[in-house]
Amino acid sequence: MSGGSTVRRWSDMLALAVVLGLLAFAIFGPIANLFLWAFAEKWYFPNKFPQELGLSFWSRVFSPRGGALASLGTSIWIAVLTVVLSLVVAIPAGYALARLKLRWRGLILLAFLLPQAVPNLPVYVNIARVFYEIGLNGTVFGVVLVHASHGLVLAVWIASAAFAAVDASLEEAARNMGASPWTCFRTVTLPLAGPGLIASAIFVFLESVDEFTGTYFVGVPDVTTLPLLMFNASMGGNYQIASITALLLLVPSIAFMLVVERFLKANVLAGVGR
Amino acid sequence: MTVAATPARWRAYALVLPALLVIAAFFVFPLVLSAILAFRGKDGGFTFEHFVKAWDLYRTDLIFTVGIVALSTLLIGVFAIAIAGYLTLGERPRAVAILRWLYRWPLFIPFIVTGQVMRTFLAKNGMLNHALIGVGMIEPLQAQSLLDWRGIVISFVWKQVPFVTLLVAGAMAALETQHVEAARNLGARRLRVLWDIVLPQVRGTVLVGLVLSFVTMLSVLSVPMMINPNSPTMITVDIAYRISTLSDYNVANALCLMSLVVAAGAAWLYLRHAAAAQASGA
Secondary structure, X not given: OHHHHHHHHXXXXXXXXXXXXXXXXXXXXXXXXXXXXXXXXXOOOOOOOOOEEOOHHHHHHHOOOOOHHHHHHHHHHHHHHHHHHHHHHHHHHHHHHHHOOOOOHHXXXXXXXXXXXXXXXXXXXXXXHHHHHOOOOOOHHHHHHHHHHHHHHHHHHHHHHHHHOOOHHHHHHHHHOOOXXXXXXXXXXXXXXXXXXXXXXXXXXXXXXXXXXXXXXXXXXXXXXXXXXXXXXHHOOOHHXXXXXXXXXXXXXXXXXXXXXXXXXXXXXXXXXX | OOOOHHHHHHHHHHHHHHHHHHHHHHHHHHHHHHHHHHHEOOOOOEOOHHHHHHHHHHHHHHHHHHHHHHHHHHHHHHHHHHHHHHHHHOOOHXXXXXXXXXXXXXXXXXXXXXXXXXXXXXXXXXXXXXXXXXXXXXXHHHXXXXXXXHHHHHHHHXXXXXXXXXXXXXXXXXXXXXXXXXXXXXXXXXXXXXXXXXXXXXHHXXXXXXXXXXXXXXXXXXXXXXXXXXXXXXXHHHHHXXXXXXXXXXXXXXXXXXXXXXXXXXXXXXHHHHHHHHHOOO
């Protein structure tokens, strides 16, 4: 019966290849379609591929009137400020949650879960109304506050896990040799938790760069980030410009997906939420 | 409590306080405001009229929203378990490696980019239709746009499956392998091993991933706006319309509270499971 089992093995392999092929199409097909639109000069139904390929829309997007460079600048500036603000409050909080005695630790951790576990639209809508009254709507600072209130949650969880993964006996050794708590934190704990903290910084940065809904309500009318530029182009029916902007947004997302495990070690990942 | 211990204890709270204040000011406070505005009448008194109006106007969209998000969650669960299951139990190392490389590409792609990507891919002239025509599954005249509820579901599933798979595959990898090996040695089929032995042990992780996905999808604005902005659509689009076009914060917040109730329902299902798991000692 070895002939029969060989046939079965081949048919198994074939089925597996077909399933993986379909999955590859489902994942890369949409992205490939985006690429085609980004380089299409002309593409009308029912042509399978663009009638003309070219870069004229790229020069339009990157011309001063296209606004892509200005939006990119705004997006990055907001993201950097968001990372700074988030980490400044998240690192002490993460350290306290990992190392110090807190009576309502569970409750505090739960409070930091809230922004991930509650629909965000009600928050954005109403914070925009408050910001409008106190003159923060349409300002970079207003957008940073909204992004940071969301980003710092991730930062606290990852920072807490990163600090918990640091070997406490190393800190004790430093303290026994006469280091002050601050020196010990600065020279022992912080460097050892470094990779996890960098990961949390990247997470916060990426979330801020990609954020749409909050910016849509709070940034209006003066703050145009890359996602807003993309949205406006897409709703205006300009698929080329929307696709080019979407490609710009894809670059950091995919780059981070490829390197995430280098920063987020398994022992830190396993400690998130503990 | 000794005198020396007191400042140290306060130090811990002082370190947590700034972060808590940011959450309180820019997250909890707006939520409270939402609840107040949803119930406040023109004269400043308590009223249900905004809910009545919201229900009259957007009943269909509310049902549509719950349906779309529930269906997406179900599909995400099926795909995530299937992929994570093969990653854990697959017998061909090369296929497992390919799958591991393949599945996570959309992981960090934002919803707004997913919306744009799917807007082109699922359109009548999109690559999906051309591929289906190319392999002879449909005639060119049968090509139809999927930019309706189906487009929203496909976008949600495409974007969220990698996230849930990552969580579930991680939990499966951490399991003791003895049970799995034992069942396999007894000749159990892989599907049985997945269903009877692996899945019950990672049920909590699956549920966390699905509840987080459910809540996230519930408040996504960009995808329904870009894929299917016309009625029936998701209530996020209606909320944005009430505010941007009509400046009607009362009805908008009544809709917001309705979506919070739906999210709370999902969270309650999870908590009930967690309590049951704890009670049974699992």
